[in-house]
Amino acid sequence: MRILAVELHRVAMPLVRPFETSFGRQTARDVLLVRVRTTDGDGWGECVAMADPVYSSEYVDGSEAVIRHYLAPALLAAQEVGAESVAGLLGFVVGHRMAKAAVETAVLDAQTRAEGISFGEYFGADRDAVDCGVSVGISSSIDELLAEVDGYVGEGYRRIKLKIKPGWDIEPVRAVRELIGELPLQVDANTAYTRADIEHLGRLDEFGLLLIEQPFVEEDILTHIVLSAAIETPVCLDESIVNAEVALDAIERGATSVVNIKAGRVGGYLEAVRVHDVCAELGVPVWCGGMLETGVGRAANVALAAMANFTLPGDTSGSSRYFAEDLTEPFELVDGRLAVPTGAGSGVDVRADALADWALRPPITLT
Numbered sequence: 001m002r003i004l005a006v007e008l009h010r011v012a013m014p015l016v017r018p019f020e021t022s023f024g025r026q027t028a029r030d031v032l033l034v035r036v037r038t039t040d041g042d043g044w045g046e047c048v049a050m051a052d053p054v055y056s057s058e059y060v061d062g063s064e065a066v067i068r069h070y071l072a073p074a075l076l077a078a079q080e081v082g083a084e085s086v087a088g089l090l091g092f093v094v095g096h097r098m099a100k101a102a103v104e105t106a107v108l109d110a111q112t113r114a115e116g117i118s119f120g121e122y123f124g125a126d127r128d129a130v131d132c133g134v135s136v137g138i139s140s141s142i143d144e145l146l147a148e149v150d151g152y153v154g155e156g157y158r159r160i161k162l163k164i165k166p167g168w169d170i171e172p173v174r175a176v177r178e179l180i181g182e183l184p185l186q187v188d189a190n191t192a193y194t195r196a197d198i199e200h201l202g203r204l205d206e207f208g209l210l211l212i213e214q215p216f217v218e219e220d221i222l223t224h225i226v227l228s229a230a231i232e233t234p235v236c237l238d239e240s241i242v243n244a245e246v247a248l249d250a251i252e253r254g255a256t257s258v259v260n261i262k263a264g265r266v267g268g269y270l271e272a273v274r275v276h277d278v279c280a281e282l283g284v285p286v287w288c289g290g291m292l293e294t295g296v297g298r299a300a301n302v303a304l305a306a307m308a309n310f311t312l313p314g315d316t317s318g319s320s321r322y323f324a325e326d327l328t329e330p331f332e333l334v335d336g337r338l339a340v341p342t343g344a345g346s347g348v349d350v351r352a353d354a355l356a357d358w359a360l361r362p363p364i365t366l367t
């Protein structure tokens with residue numbers, strides 16, 4: 001098919017409650033959505049980049065600029081485009097994986113809608129619903145944290161993940177472990193620790209955690225190797241895993257024994273499937289990470305999380321974890337699970353009224 005136009009939409013999505021991590025406090029999402037208009041129909045992709053470059057080097061204005069000036073022109077100039085050829089067409093741009101992922105996903109959506117197959121069928125999903133976990137931010141007090149966690153347990157979430165940082169780790173984890181009993185529990189440091197903290201992090205072993213996620217900076221594979229050898233709790237990488245080759249290297253070197261897969265972080269769902277396959281071959285379980293996506297990105301994540309080696313609950317929470325109203329029909333937990341959309345493509349549709357109401361500015365149309 002040929003790309004006739006690429007539309008860049010920016011919407012403001014207020015969060016139902018602040019979300020605090022070791023790198024900052026979010027109260028809203030400034031979301032970039034890409035719609036491609038092709039000879040075979042339309043498709044949508046969500047860019048997971050945050051407003052500021054504090055989780056990764058990408059940020060939403062940067063993603064928009066690189067799509068506008070490099071990625072969209074490359075696709076518009078191509079005579080024939082398919083999801084499987086997008087990465088090659090965009091390879092001349094270094095990095096900008098979240099921007100590339102949004103564009104590739106929009107093409108994949110248009111292509112699979114035209115073919116009448118769902119993302120789940122395209123990825124090779126092996127189930128029709130996925131177990132859901134929830135990511136809980138840093139709170140202003142232990143009591144406030146416990147009230148929030150208690151609510152999620154009541155909603156049926158099958159796994160709790162706590163954001164931690166130096167000064168907010170052992171005590172909150174102890175309190176939550178006491179509250180939730182044997183319910184699976186894990187922590188995410190978002191790179192906030194250093195090698196000097198290894199002994200301190202070993203104190204988490206008493207809580208029987210599923211994993212500790214990305215304690216050290218993205219580039220520092222070595223210190224994750226040292227930590228893995230020093231503590232019982234399995235080490236899981238997130239920010240570090242930028243593609244399947246890095247996943248293979250990190251696993252082979254003993255830096256990680258569980259992998260958080262995020263399509264946006266690795267450049268798209270096709271690379272995410274490759275990361276899944278590499279981990280499956282090595283017997284390393286994976287789970288689907290989250291970037292506070294709207295229903296557009298959430299739909300694709302749920303389909304990805306239905307692949308065989310996604311054996312741990314992901315951060316594929318219900319829409320209401322983040323948004324009072326979603327851009328699509330809301331994703332709602334049933335028995336701690338989300339159903340994999342069965343419609344063609346992503347299986348969800350962007351609500352035109354919400355898009356118009358929450359638009360930060362008129363869409364940019366590139367032809």
Ligand SMILES: CC(=O)N[C@@H](Cc1ccc2ccccc2c1)C(=O)O
Pocket residue numbers: 019021026029048049050055135188190238289290291292315
């Ligand atoms: C669900 C979860 O913990 N996600 C990320 C961190 C994160 C936190 C805050 C965010 C705010 C706006 C956009 C993306 C964000 C991602 C993680 O696993 O490391």
Ligand SMILES: [Mg+2]
Pocket residue numbers: 188190213214238239260289
């Ligand atoms: Mg993480």
